[in-house]
Amino acid sequence: MTRELNLNDIQGNITRAYGRYSFPFARYYFFHFPDAACGRKFIDKVCEKITTAARWPTMQDKPDCTTNCAFTFPGLLALQLSIRALKEMPFEFIEGMKARAFILGDRDQTQTEAEAFKANWNDHWDPIWKHNREFGSDGSNDVHMLVTLNAQIKPGTTDQPHPALEERADWLIKQAEACGVRVMNGVGPDGKGTYQSASAVFDKIGEAVLPTAKEHFGFTDGIGDPVFEGQFEPEDEARNVIGRGKLMGNGWEPLATGEFLLGHPDESQELPPAAKPPEFMHNSSFFAFRKLHENVASFDEVVDTEAEKFAKVMNVNIEEARETIRAKMCGRWSDGVPLMKYPTYDEWQAFRKASGFIPDIQPDDTPEEKQKKALDAYGRHIAYIRSPEARDFRYADDMQGYKCPLGSHMRRVNTRDYLDPLNNVGTDPKTGKPAENPNATSALNKRRRILRRGLPYGPSNLEHKDDDTEQGVIMMIMGANLFRQFEFVQQQWIQYGLDFHQGNNTCPMLGDHSHHKRHTIESDPASGKPPYVMSTLKTFVECRGGDYFFAPSMTGLRMLAMGTIDPT
């Protein structure tokens, strides 16, 4: 039975990844409350503009610019919430992301705390995050509130934000000034920014510059985000749940609402831990805001070096080696086609051709024809990555990792049905082939799912990028329980590999490779080719700051603004 949610009470960024709803631009503003009264006044003003999860039946209902907000624990403390309510907040939220750096692998795990502090372990973080919750400080540099703005494309253009973004930003700053709330600066490596901007990675499609669904390494991102009960209308849910829900023996089903929204039953039929009063936390969620820098030059250099060796070992050409290495690190080919469906380069190329992802441009085509073909191919690709075909696959039929390596990024962050304890890892005696495990379920995975919100930040693909240029992904990782969901995935599955028989090897893309630099690409013995072990990985993705935030419901925001949170 599908749960009916009060969507007007839920913030819109919980149910929608705005980037997928044609909002390719974003700005993230950070605020500090000098005292509780001005903080409440400001929240009251921001409440007027909050975008809820209410449906958009027509295009006219869709705003040009969305607004959402969230609070850190010091923010709630500054708003003078009752200690009785504050003490019941989850401990990881109280501690904050910086204090959890050791667990998350953001800090070198071979160093003691004293060694790490002596080495200024977070010296590379943006100043705003370096000084946020600084040990021994008076708290005047603490981030209290985050406001996120997402905007559509300006009509008549393909790569400019809608003017509503600038207007909303101006309005927000004016309100903050009027209420006496400090707009924090310190964003960016030089600390001069007053907001964190983000946008889809733009690229040239024919002659037009258009937003892509890629991040800066060139992989198609954001395809398999979880779906939970009540998120979509029943008729949309049936399609959206494929490859994004859980497998419990009856095909794809939505995850329990309580995995992502407080006050609703979760996958263990319990209400997630939350502070009192219940109406303050109901329909709210938590998220980790993480600025993840991408070392593009290091990534390309390592892929090139490994591809040369891979080409020699596997006896393939360098282009095939390069694309295969990239896919075997990620779990999808660079255009988002899953390895589990098209495991070899030749199969992938044939599928791309058949699907029309490559524009069939002829030498005698006119410029208009060329452009039309390029746009058609672009449209077909976007339609594909939004379709169930790009998500409808399992891992339990590839327990050995012959199609998709066991340690690849995708198998780590969403294990699907791979971890079902009843899976047969060996060969099916009837067929002599690897076991198919047709009845495998999402056991041990359905309690570790995360909603990914946010957008890439940095230049378009038309500009130069290297390790020192400013690019990456602003990740907002949402869940009802950061400890059980985000922190577990980050610590156990990204920064460690035992659940995937990978020992200490970390995620080939997101992991810290300062000590463990290997990634194994399994090979089907029937192919006659040996496994290949990448051994020169560098740390490609580094955290540059962030914190844990609480995203209240509209009711919760109203209570915050009125200062009426009474836990008794």
Add this chain to the structure above:
Amino acid sequence: MIGLGAVTALSFVAAIAGFALHIFGLAQIPFTSWPTNLFWPCATMLGLVLGFITVKFINSRGQKPFPLGKYDDLPSVLKAIYIQQKMADFYIDNQGADPDALHAAFGKFITEHDPQNTHSKTQKPGVISSADPQNVTS
């Protein structure tokens, strides 16, 4: 061990019985010429001595390690961990090598790491990796 325990228990039972007879005024244990005033302290002392011996005996048996499985001794385990790491390095270093080069490299590997010798070129106890040469015995 059960016999020792039973004799100990019997000694205490006899001591209690002797003490009871002594309390009720019997000068001798019935059917014997043993005086009750000496019998019950002697039986108590015997029980204590036997009890001490029983406890020591159980402890000594409890502290005895289980018999080792084949290769379960620490030097063999450390050597296995060492070889596992070096073999992984060897695999990576020789990916794509032609058969002759691979054969020669493997011969060098066997000579250098000597898998049969559990005491030389092995990981030192108490460390988690052989990557650092300081963690390896020469």
